[in-house]
Amino acid sequence: xxxxxxxxxxxxxxxxxxxxxxxxxxxxxxxxxxxxxxxxxxxxxxxxxxxxxxxxxxxxxxxxxxxxxxxxxxxxxxxxxxxxxxxxxxxxxxxxxxxxxxxxxxxxxxxxxxxxxxxxxxxxxxxxxxxxxxxxxxxxxxxxxxxxxxxxxxxxxxxxxxxxxxxxxxxxxxxxxxxxxxxxxxxxxxxxxxxxxxxxxxxxxxxxxxxxxxxxxxxxxxxxxxxxxxxxxxxxxxxxxxxxxxxxxxxxxxxxxxxxxxxxxxxxxxxxxxxxxxxxxxxxxxxxxxxxxxxxxxxxxxxxxxxxxxxxxxxxxxxxxxxxxxxxxxxxxxxxxxxxxxxxxxxxxxxxxxxxxxxxxxxxxxxxxxxxxxxxx
Amino acid sequence: xxxxxxxxxxxxxxxxxxxxxxxxxxxxxxxxxxxxxxxxxxxxxxxxxxxxxxxxxxxxxxxxxxxxxxxxxxxxxxxxxxxxxxxxxxxxxxxxxxxxxxxxxxxxxxxxxxxxxxxxxxxxxxxxxxxxxxxxxxxxxxxxxxxxxxxxxxxxxxxxxxxxxxxxxxxxxxxxxxxxxxxxxxxxxxxxxxxxxxxxxxxxxxxxxxxxxxxxxxxxxxxxxxxxxxxxxxxxxxxxxxxxxxxxxxxxxxxxxxxxxxxxxxxxxxxxxxxxxxxxxxxxxxxxxxxxxxxxxxxxxxxxxxxxxxxxxxxxxxxxxxxxxxxxxxxxxxxxxxxxxxxxxxxxxxxxxxxxxxxxxxxxxxxxxxxxxxxxxxxxxxxxxxxxxxxxxxxxxxxxxxxxxxxxxxxxxxxxxxxxxxxxxxxxxxxxxx
Numbered sequence: 001x002x003x004x005x006x007x008x009x010x011x012x013x014x015x016x017x018x019x020x021x022x023x024x025x026x027x028x029x030x031x032x033x034x035x036x037x038x039x040x041x042x043x044x045x046x047x048x049x050x051x052x053x054x055x056x057x058x059x060x061x062x063x064x065x066x067x068x069x070x071x072x073x074x075x076x077x078x079x080x081x082x083x084x085x086x087x088x089x090x091x092x093x094x095x096x097x098x099x100x101x102x103x104x105x106x107x108x109x110x111x112x113x114x115x116x117x118x119x120x121x122x123x124x125x126x127x128x129x130x131x132x133x134x135x136x137x138x139x140x141x142x143x144x145x146x147x148x149x150x151x152x153x154x155x156x157x158x159x160x161x162x163x164x165x166x167x168x169x170x171x172x173x174x175x176x177x178x179x180x181x182x183x184x185x186x187x188x189x190x191x192x193x194x195x196x197x198x199x200x201x202x203x204x205x206x207x208x209x210x211x212x213x214x215x216x217x218x219x220x221x222x223x224x225x226x227x228x229x230x231x232x233x234x235x236x237x238x239x240x241x242x243x244x245x246x247x248x249x250x251x252x253x254x255x256x257x258x259x260x261x262x263x264x265x266x267x268x269x270x271x272x273x274x275x276x277x278x279x280x281x282x283x284x285x286x287x288x289x290x291x292x293x294x295x296x297x298x299x300x301x302x303x304x305x306x307x308x309x310x311x312x313x314x315x316x317x318x319x320x321x322x323x324x325x326x327x328x329x330x331x332x333x334x335x336x337x338x339x340x341x342x343x344x345x346x347x348x349x350x351x352x353x354x355x356x357x358x359x360x361x362x363x364x365x366x367x368x369x370x371x372x373x374x375x376x377x
Numbered sequence: 378x379x380x381x382x383x384x385x386x387x388x389x390x391x392x393x394x395x396x397x398x399x400x401x402x403x404x405x406x407x408x409x410x411x412x413x414x415x416x417x418x419x420x421x422x423x424x425x426x427x428x429x430x431x432x433x434x435x436x437x438x439x440x441x442x443x444x445x446x447x448x449x450x451x452x453x454x455x456x457x458x459x460x461x462x463x464x465x466x467x468x469x470x471x472x473x474x475x476x477x478x479x480x481x482x483x484x485x486x487x488x489x490x491x492x493x494x495x496x497x498x499x500x501x502x503x504x505x506x507x508x509x510x511x512x513x514x515x516x517x518x519x520x521x522x523x524x525x526x527x528x529x530x531x532x533x534x535x536x537x538x539x540x541x542x543x544x545x546x547x548x549x550x551x552x553x554x555x556x557x558x559x560x561x562x563x564x565x566x567x568x569x570x571x572x573x574x575x576x577x578x579x580x581x582x583x584x585x586x587x588x589x590x591x592x593x594x595x596x597x598x599x600x601x602x603x604x605x606x607x608x609x610x611x612x613x614x615x616x617x618x619x620x621x622x623x624x625x626x627x628x629x630x631x632x633x634x635x636x637x638x639x640x641x642x643x644x645x646x647x648x649x650x651x652x653x654x655x656x657x658x659x660x661x662x663x664x665x666x667x668x669x670x671x672x673x674x675x676x677x678x679x680x681x682x683x684x685x686x687x688x689x690x691x692x693x694x695x696x697x698x699x700x701x702x703x704x705x706x707x708x709x710x711x712x713x714x715x716x717x718x719x720x721x722x723x724x725x726x727x728x729x730x731x732x733x734x735x736x737x738x739x740x741x742x743x744x745x746x747x748x749x750x751x752x753x754x755x756x757x758x759x760x761x762x763x764x765x766x767x768x769x770x771x772x773x774x775x776x777x778x779x780x781x782x783x784x785x786x787x788x789x790x791x792x793x794x795x796x797x798x799x800x801x802x803x804x805x806x807x808x809x810x811x
Contacts (some may be wrong), residue, residue, distance in 0.1 A: 056519075058519070060520075062540070076541060077540070077541060079540050079541075080520075080539060080540035080541055081518070081519075081520060081538075081539045081540055082518075082519040082520030082539045083519060084393070084519045086393065089392045089393075089510070089511075090392055090393060090485075090487065090510075090511040090512065090513045091489075091509075091510060091511030109510075110489075110509060110510050110511050111387070111491075111506075111508050111509035111510060112506045112507075112508070112509060116384070138392075139388075140386055140388075178384075181384075364386065364405075364406075367384075368384045368386050368405075368406050369384070369406060
């Protein structure tokens with residue numbers, strides 16, 4: 001909601017003016033996107049994710065008279081425009097991948113190439129989410145969104161590290177990918193996979209890794225299902241908040257001292273960027289990052305590590321202007337629960353914006369620059 | 378050093394936009410002092426290829442930013458953020474007399490921007506391509522609706538802006554080439570004005586020249602449309618369409634215009650009798666046309682000298698709405714400048730010159746179009762006269778001056794239209810309490 005303080009009433013620029021109330025306040029050029037939330041009366045635990053990236057997200061921006069808080073659909077707006085938000089830039093190509101048992105979608109930037117490549121992995125929700133890989137391709141990286149288990153079947157996922165090695169090599173061997181410039185990009189369980197590959201794989205040599213909301217606290221070997229089940233062994237440590245949302249972060253504490261219970265991050269030999277929110281209620285990712293730093297210091301490879309930590313940001317750090325989801329539905333053992341991801345909307349949205357800028361700079365430095373990989377931004 | 382190993386990074390932001398929006402072309406990860414060519418390629422609907430290119434040298438920061446760095450040569454030079462579009466020209470070997478016009482406005486104009494090593498002038502397809510992106514340029518903003526108009530025997534298309542409305546309206550007229558040309562009306566709707574592109578020379582029903590009642594019907598369709606403010610309708614015309622606009626604005630009882638915009642037109646025309654008479658009048662003077670050294674037809678003398686006989690000029694002294702005249706001083710097709718000066722004199726004598734705004738551009742030609750439209754100094758023209766004739770018409774203008782004129786005139790035209798169409802409207806209770 002705005003009061004127009006300018007003398008010429010016809011010209012009001014949202015980027016410069018102050019909102020005095022609504023789903024965001026203050027001077028927020030993009031607040032209309034990141035503060036979006038389900039309309040009153042919606043089901044609980046919804047999460048907004050674009051599945052079809054070949055068409056844009058449509059957002060209707062309207063102006064209403066007065067300071068209105070509810071009942072927008074019953075009122076006539078003064079004016080309204082439609083905006084399109086795209087994950088795929090013009091010319092980006094989308095290719096279904098189904099080879100060597102690997103399932104995914106590869107997005108290739110426009111142009112002659114070859115391009116640096118990325119393997120893009122999401123977390124414990126499963127399925128095939130393409131939007132971040134599409135967006136990364138729009139920024140010049142041939143990116144493959146990887147599917148590694150069906151939705152809600154994480155605890156029975158039978159894949160082991162070699163599945164990811166095969167997937168990595170599919171990207172690496174693509175004629176339009178520079179085979180010595182392929183990196184790993186993950187969130188949550190996807191980050192865990194990335195860290196494991198970087199440390200343990202003798203087959204893949206990532207050029208660099210971006211790990212959002214990940215951790216290193218699992219033993220070597222086993223399937224993805226095993227890893228996940230190992231995490232949730234200590235189910236008695238799950239707490240419930242006042243809304244009965246599940247807080248899982250306790251299951252990850254304390255960080256074990258025993259190195260055999262953790263990924264040996266001292267063996268990582270590529271730049272690695274860790275992005276975490278300090279209000280992550282799903283996993284103790286900041287504590288994990290701190291422990292990784294100590295292990296890497298002891299091993300002498302800490303110069304490869306960059307840590308970004310954001311106050312009051314939660315677990316689901318997504319591309320900029322994505323709405324913030326503090327808690328959403330998750331299928332656990334066939335049961336619908338609501339997990340608390342954490343974060344407060346404004347700082348979480350700032351974290352998404354800032355981290356994305358820094359992620360792109362990190363990728364550019366390590367994947368495009370010819371001066372060799374560099375960890376520090 | 379082989380630049381292929383070096384990974385040049387090209388980006389154009391925004392990669393999707395309206396045709397009148399600026400973009401930023403950025404090339405990163407270069408070596409200082411590296412020479413490159415930035416190239417634009419567009420294949421138009423007729424299948425012809427258009428290209429533009431510019432030579433740059435990377436500075437110490439290893440970046441080339443087209444909005445800030447000078448082109449050292451090519452189809453444009455100096456610092457020109459949008460030069461890659463307005464300097465587009467047919468690729469070598471193309472037919473002569475081509476003109477770039479988008480007829481299907483529901484799809485974007487796709488332009489491929491590429492980076493080549495070295496300062497290249499030709500044979501781009503055979504050169505080493507370092508990077509390439511595709512940019513979409515749209516005449517229709519998201520949410521703009523395209524509505525073919527079939528009532529009243531009109532051949533027209535209405536473009537409604539996004540949103541509930543109601544919106545001010547506008548009748549959009551082109552010139553003597555006829556056909557239903559939609560792109561300017563689509564772009565105006567993208568700026569909030571419900572605009573109707575009107576074909577008045579080759580209408581489907583009769584196949585012959587229309588008369589005043591045709592425009593009055595078009596006006597009524599706008600006036601009665603539930604999403605259009607009947608009391609806020611403008612008319613905009615280019616070339617012959619500008620003359621029609623002046624005629625309707627002054628003499629038509631059925632049209633009450635909030636304002637009028639005339640681009641490179643004239644008030645010179647026989648005012649008694651039907652519109653067809655104008656053709657006859659021009660045909661009578663056809664021996665005044667001449668050819669330049671390239672055999673291109675110059676028509677501007679057809680209407681010169683500006684007659685003193687009042688029956689041969691629209692009496693702009695009787696105009697009651699604001700009028701914006703856009704003048705290309707190097708217009709070789711119509712005597713736009715002389716007509717504008719005569720109109721000003723008439724209005725000063727009549728005491729209504731406060732309604733007149735003239736935008737006059739040195740070295741701009743006849744075809745003053747939306748910004749970044751590639752400049753065409755002469756092109757093949759097929760008239761709709763009976764019998765029709767095809768010739769190479771000289772439009773006039775010089776590349777850079779004409780392109781600047783297009784940008785400046787469009788900006789000022791939008792301001793003029795907004796001021797006169799939105800003007801003193803109360804936008805709602807929100808502001809009335811301040």
